[in-house]
């Protein structure tokens with residue numbers, strides 16, 4: 001039997017759309033306030049795609065930044081996995097367009113695990129590299145959630161943003177990606193969903209009139225509670241499997257849905273709040289893109305150093321949730337010229 005190789009993240013990159021939308025923008029047409037959004041979620045602003053921007057274009061920009069930081073040419077990539085719930089088209093995949101924009105030739109596919117997409121994608125990429133099936137995998141989380149938001153529903157539209165993050169996964173001598181826990185409770189699909197537009201409820205005048213092409217959340221509070229128990233549980237299970245304690249973790253990089261959820265997870269785990277990376281204030285909830293964007297922000301701002309143990313964890317529609325345990329190995333890139 002051939003033994004498995006180790007896999008590690010060698011670089012990350014991210015991209016946000018040009019248009020920045022502050023909370024105050026929603027006050028002009030909804031019964032909401034900057035104060036409510038900030039105090040309930042921690043969000044101050046988010047970015048929305050505009051002309052010429054899409055899930056695939058953001059994903060490509062994020063991938064280019066990761067490749068540049070790793071010093072790896074795009075042609076060396078032999079698999080692209082795009083985690084998204086907002087592909088450019090239902091068919092073909094967003095990964096198809098990323099591959100074309102990178103002007104490379106390799107297999108590429110989308111993976112939809114909603115907000116847990118990057119956690120699932122990193123696990124898939126690590127397995128491909130560990131098994132020797134791929135040498136360099138780009139795992140991209142990319143979303144254009146503004147395209148599926150109901151701007152008459154204040155309970156959801158203020159929460160989400162657009163963006164993309166990418167991680168390059170390569171073989172390594174020492175273990176880098178230490179393990180993952182992936183979970184799903186398919187009985188709770190209706191709690192958070194885009195009900196229309198798929199094969200069960202194809203696009204029609206009725207789906208449009210019923211606003212069924214937009215994100216619907218049946219109960220924010222129920223999702224909140226399940227998110228806290230799900231993420232804390234997955235993190236605890238993963239640490240136990242790896243024989244580590246919460247004290248061994250240098251940085252928790254959770255899915256950025258709500259600052260209160262992140263801090264409740266930290267409390268349950270017994271991790272001090274300073275060890276939780278939070279950038280939800282500037283980006284909102286970017287679903288599958290949120291962890292790789294946060295990893296990139298943490299890395300480029302000096303919050304991640306080689307040797308650090310990083311715990312990522314996500315929760316979202318499905319209900320899906322999970323966690324990855326990573327030993328960080330990449331030294332922070334030199335700041336861009338003029339930065």
Ligand code: UT7
Nearest residue numbers: 032033036040115154155158220221223224257258315316
């Ligand atoms: O990516 C993973 C998926 N999503 C999540 O993880 C979201 C999980 N849930 C949450 O983050 C929180 O539940 C929310 C941020 C969505 C809501 O916070 P909450 O503290 O749970 O508020 P609530 O739903 O209990 O609503 C409190 C009040 C309600 O009014 P009443 O019934 O008390 O009069 C809502 O109608 O706040 C009202 N409300 C708003 N008010 C102003 C709901 N949305 C808004 C809004 N502006 N945008």
